[in-house]
Amino acid sequence: MPTSPDLANAWFSSRLWKPFAFQRTVWAAIERGESGLLHASTGSGKTYAVWLGALRAFARPVSGRHPAPLQVLWITPMRALASDTARALQAPVDELGLPWSIGVRSGDTSSAERARQTRRLPSALVTTPESLTLLLTREHAERDFAELRMIVVDEWHELLGNKRGVQLQLALARLRRWQPQLVVWGLSATLGNLPHALEVLLPGGGRLVQGRQDKRIQVDTLLPDEIERFPWAGHMGLKMLTKVSAELEASASSLVFTNTRAQAELWYQALLDARPDWAGLIALHHASLARHTRDWVERSLKQGTLKAVICTSSLDLGVDFLPVERVLQIGSAKGIARLLQRAGRSGHAPGRTSRITLVPTHSLELVEAAAARQALAAGHIEARRSPRLSMDVLVQHVVSMALGSGFRPEQLLEEVRSTWAFQDLQDAQWQWALAFVRHGGSSLTAYPDYQRVEAHPDGLWRVASERLARRHRLGIGTIVSDASLQLKYWSKGGGGKSLGSVEESFIARLKPGDTLLFGGRILELVRVENMTAYVRRSTARKAAVARWNGGRMPLSSELADALVERLDAAAHGHYEGPEMRAVRPLLALQASWSALPTQRTLLAETLHTRQGWHLFVYPFAGRMANLGLANLLAWRVSRQQPLSVSIAVNDYGFELLAASAVDWAAYLPAALTVDDLLEDVLASLNAGEMALRRFREIAQIAGLVFGGYPAAQKSTRQIQASSGLFYEVFRKHDADNLLLGQARDEVLMEELEIERLSHQLQKLAGLSLDLHALQRPSPLAFALLIEGMRETLSTEKLADRIARMVADLEKAASRP
Structure with a gap:
């Protein structure tokens, strides 16, 4: 075996590879005990940069x-990435x-493997933030991590912006206290704010290493x-099936990304x-x-x-599929980072071109495609x-640290x-958190289940009972969604083969x-x-498509700005x-009947129909900000x-439909100002109901609501009822409860995107109003009209109505 400092070069040489400059930079930094963030394009060799650096610095004969x-x-x-990552790490270890x-x-780790790890952890452990926190709750956790030298956070951009990242920050803080010299490296390929990403991962400072950025991406x-001159969103893009089939035929191996699992199911079945000759090949x-x-x-x-x-974001990350030649994206990716991430699944090796082909599901997505390529190039x-x-998350972490040896x-x-x-946690907030885990705060002191942690005479705080400890371990994590039901084949002797999981809310709409x-x-x-849910094969030709939450991704600000540039x-x-x-006929008709949006104008349109008086406004702010x-x-x-x-609403604009005439010109744009924004937003929406829905998630993370044991999970209805009861109790008897304030803040920041809303209002203040009275719906207005009809018409009736409307509008557009 070569001497340790030569390990990395020795392995590269054995494969006839030559390390890139950024890989050598990371190797040297790790050897000096430095931490940092490595930002490099997908498939450029980030894994080998940090892993070979770790072996070079820490691997010694034992x-x-x-x-x-x-x-x-x-x-x-x-x-899902853990096993693939472990295989990638194993190769140089074996060969050296x-x-x-x-x-x-x-x-997904088996009970047998968990038992082996309880006795002795491996030299390198691939894990998730949730499993890491669970490891920290073990009684001898400090001893287990006594030899730990380095932590690598893969795909840091996926954790940075959510509570899983917060959970990881707290876990890293515990490990840094045990091992002050710990080396920490983050890896990312798609981040637009690197200084912030570095600061969050390494509050004490670290190196930012920019890897090779010359990887060619073909879009x-x-x-x-x-080209439909009256497009509407919401269909699955299956009109493009023949063309997509031809593209797949021409490539040896492809990934077809969709934005939702339901869309993936439909496209797979349609292909x-x-x-049918592709059965077993797709x-x-x-x-x-x-x-x-x-x-x-x-x-x-x-x-x-x-x-x-045919896949969803389940294959967005990390998994290395060298044979994949190209990627197809059905519908808009809605963001540049997501587009870049998915493109990198093809040509996943240094020097190879990554190719992604955008497949529009309606005509306006052609403009989004052009805008995406422009924004990516910039x-x-x-x-x-x-x-x-x-x-x-803090409350959950405090209880987690009270397990094992206590705190x-x-x-x-x-x-x-x-x-x-x-970093800005105030003493009063900390004391509230301690009181909350000790006796449930001021409103739950009479209930033993919320006396989760107790202070011992030796000054240590520990979980009060093994029953509460077991319940807490089952609830560790910040991923909260609709309860899932296992889907299994039915057999007389009991449950058959498992097929996966579906959300309870979907199954609740079906009957045997x-x-x-x-x-x-x-x-x-x-x-x-x-x-x-037990099922069996059916010969029926039609079926409901299993649907899951989270299907509607908002248009990012970066892509929206590029979109308006193209329209301008x-x-x-x-x-x-x-x-x-290709889309010129649609845009020319929009300009003829109304106008095109520009970077200097706010386009608005009015229309009177049998339904009432319509106002259409196009800020291009994304779905939630437009709402x-x-x-x-x-x-x-x-x-x-x-x-x-x-x-x-849609990503481009919004429609207001009034029962009586409104002189919108008298109100626009004066009514769209930043003045009193927070108060007016809270008053204009059913903020209480939105905060209650958000509180359900917060209550689960904080451990107020127990989801049940694995063999006896509680239903979504039970969880909602329990969290709703807590919400009312706190609102009436504990109004200063910090979880209530958090629910309100999360609604504003995440659901209403108050910062983006404020920025958009400031932007609108600098635009000139371009108001047009329509004789008939313009192409942009048509898409919003269809959005408004979805709530009142069934799928079949909606399709018939759309066909009639399009026929009438096309007839009008064809007149000289």
Whole structure:
């Protein structure tokens, strides 16, 4: 075996590779004990930069039969990536003959493997933030991590902007207290605010290493044969099926990304129907499929035996599929970072071109495609910011640290304040958190279940009972969603093969005998019991498509700005690129009947129909910010005159439909100002109901609501009822409860995007109002009209109505 400093170069030489400059920089920094953040394009060799650096710095011969003790923790944001990452780390260890063992610890780890790790942790452990916190709750955790030298946080951008990242910050603080010289490195490929990302990961400072950024990314668009002049969003883009099939035929291996699991199911089924000869050559991959199914798909992709995989964000990250030649994106990616991440799944090696083909589901997405390529070329990547003072995560962490050997409040406070997320934690907030875990705060002192932690005479705080400790361990984590039911084949002798999971809210709409599409199969629901839905194969031709929450991603500010730039250019007669030339008939009609949005104007349109008086406004602020703008405008106008409106929104704009005439010119844009924004937004929306919904998640994270044991999970309805009861109790008897304030703040920041709303209002103040009275819906207005109809019409009736409307509008557009 070569001497330690030569390990990295020796392994590279054995493969006839030459390390890049950024890899050598990271190797040297790790050897000097420096921490940092490595930002480099997907497939450029980030993993080898930090892993070979770790082996070079820390791998030493050991005596005896056992491999080295735990030296490196590798944090991955997805447990689906853990096994693949472990295999990548194992290769140089085996080939260099190093006495290191590699292990995985996640929710998928078997009980036998957990038992082995309880006796002795491997030399390098690949784990998730949740599993790391669980390891920290063990009684001898400090001893287990006594030899730890380095932590690698993979795909840091995926954790930075959410509570999982906050949970990880707190775990890192505990490990840094035990090991002050700990080396920490973050890896990322798609971040627009690197200084903030570095500061959150390393509050004490660290190095920022920029890797190779010359990787070529080819972005092209699959143009439809026919351009709809009256497009509408919400269909799955299946009109492009023939063209997509042809593209897949021309490539040996492809990934087809969709934005939702339901869309992935439909596209997989449609491709199989169109090309039955591809059975066994194409596959489906999303997070709700059973683990063994996902493993088979990933293994087959690596081996190059699959022609295509239809997938969701479940394959966005990290997994290295060298055989993949190209990526297709069905519909808009809605953000530049997501587009870049998905593009990097093809050509996943240094020097290889990554190619992504955008497949529009409606004509306006052609403009988004052109805008995305422009923003990508300009390097306009979305920023992600860490949450601050998430009290629900803090409460959970305090209880977690009270497990095992317990904690001393003054020491734990110092740890907590060493994180970026809690650097501004006030003494009063800390005392509230301690009181909350000790006796439930001022309103729950009579209930033993909320006396979770107790102070002992020796000054240590520990969890009060083993029963409460067991309950808490089952609830560790910050991922809260609709309760999931296991989906299994029905058999007379009991449950058959597991297919995956579906959300309870979807199954609740079905009755036995109804059919559903899942995993590319049409299934009949047999029965539901014990949080398991039993199904059998069906020969029916139609089925409900399993749906999951989180399907609607908002348009990012960076992509929205680029989109308006393209429309502005079109308004001045410049149609650059194949997408803009293809969509020119639509944009020309928009300009003829109304106007095109520009960077200097706020386009608004009015229309009178049998439904009432319509106002259409196009701020291009994204779905949630547009909803806030719509409610704000309606609220402010209603204080001037009696007004009852219905609201429809999309990423481009919003519609207000009033029962009586409104002189909108008298109110716009004066009603869209930043003045009294916070008060008016809260008054204009059902903020109480939104805060209650958000509080349900906070209550689960904080441990107020127990989701049940694995074999007896509580239903969503039970969890909602319990959290709703706490919400009312706190509101009436404990109004200063910090979890209530957090719910309100999260609604403002995450659901209403108050910062983006404020920025948008400031931007609108500098625009000239361009108000047009329409004789008939313009192409942009048509899309909003359809959004408004979705709530009142069934799918079939909506399709018929749209067809009639389009026929009438096309007839009007064809008149000379």
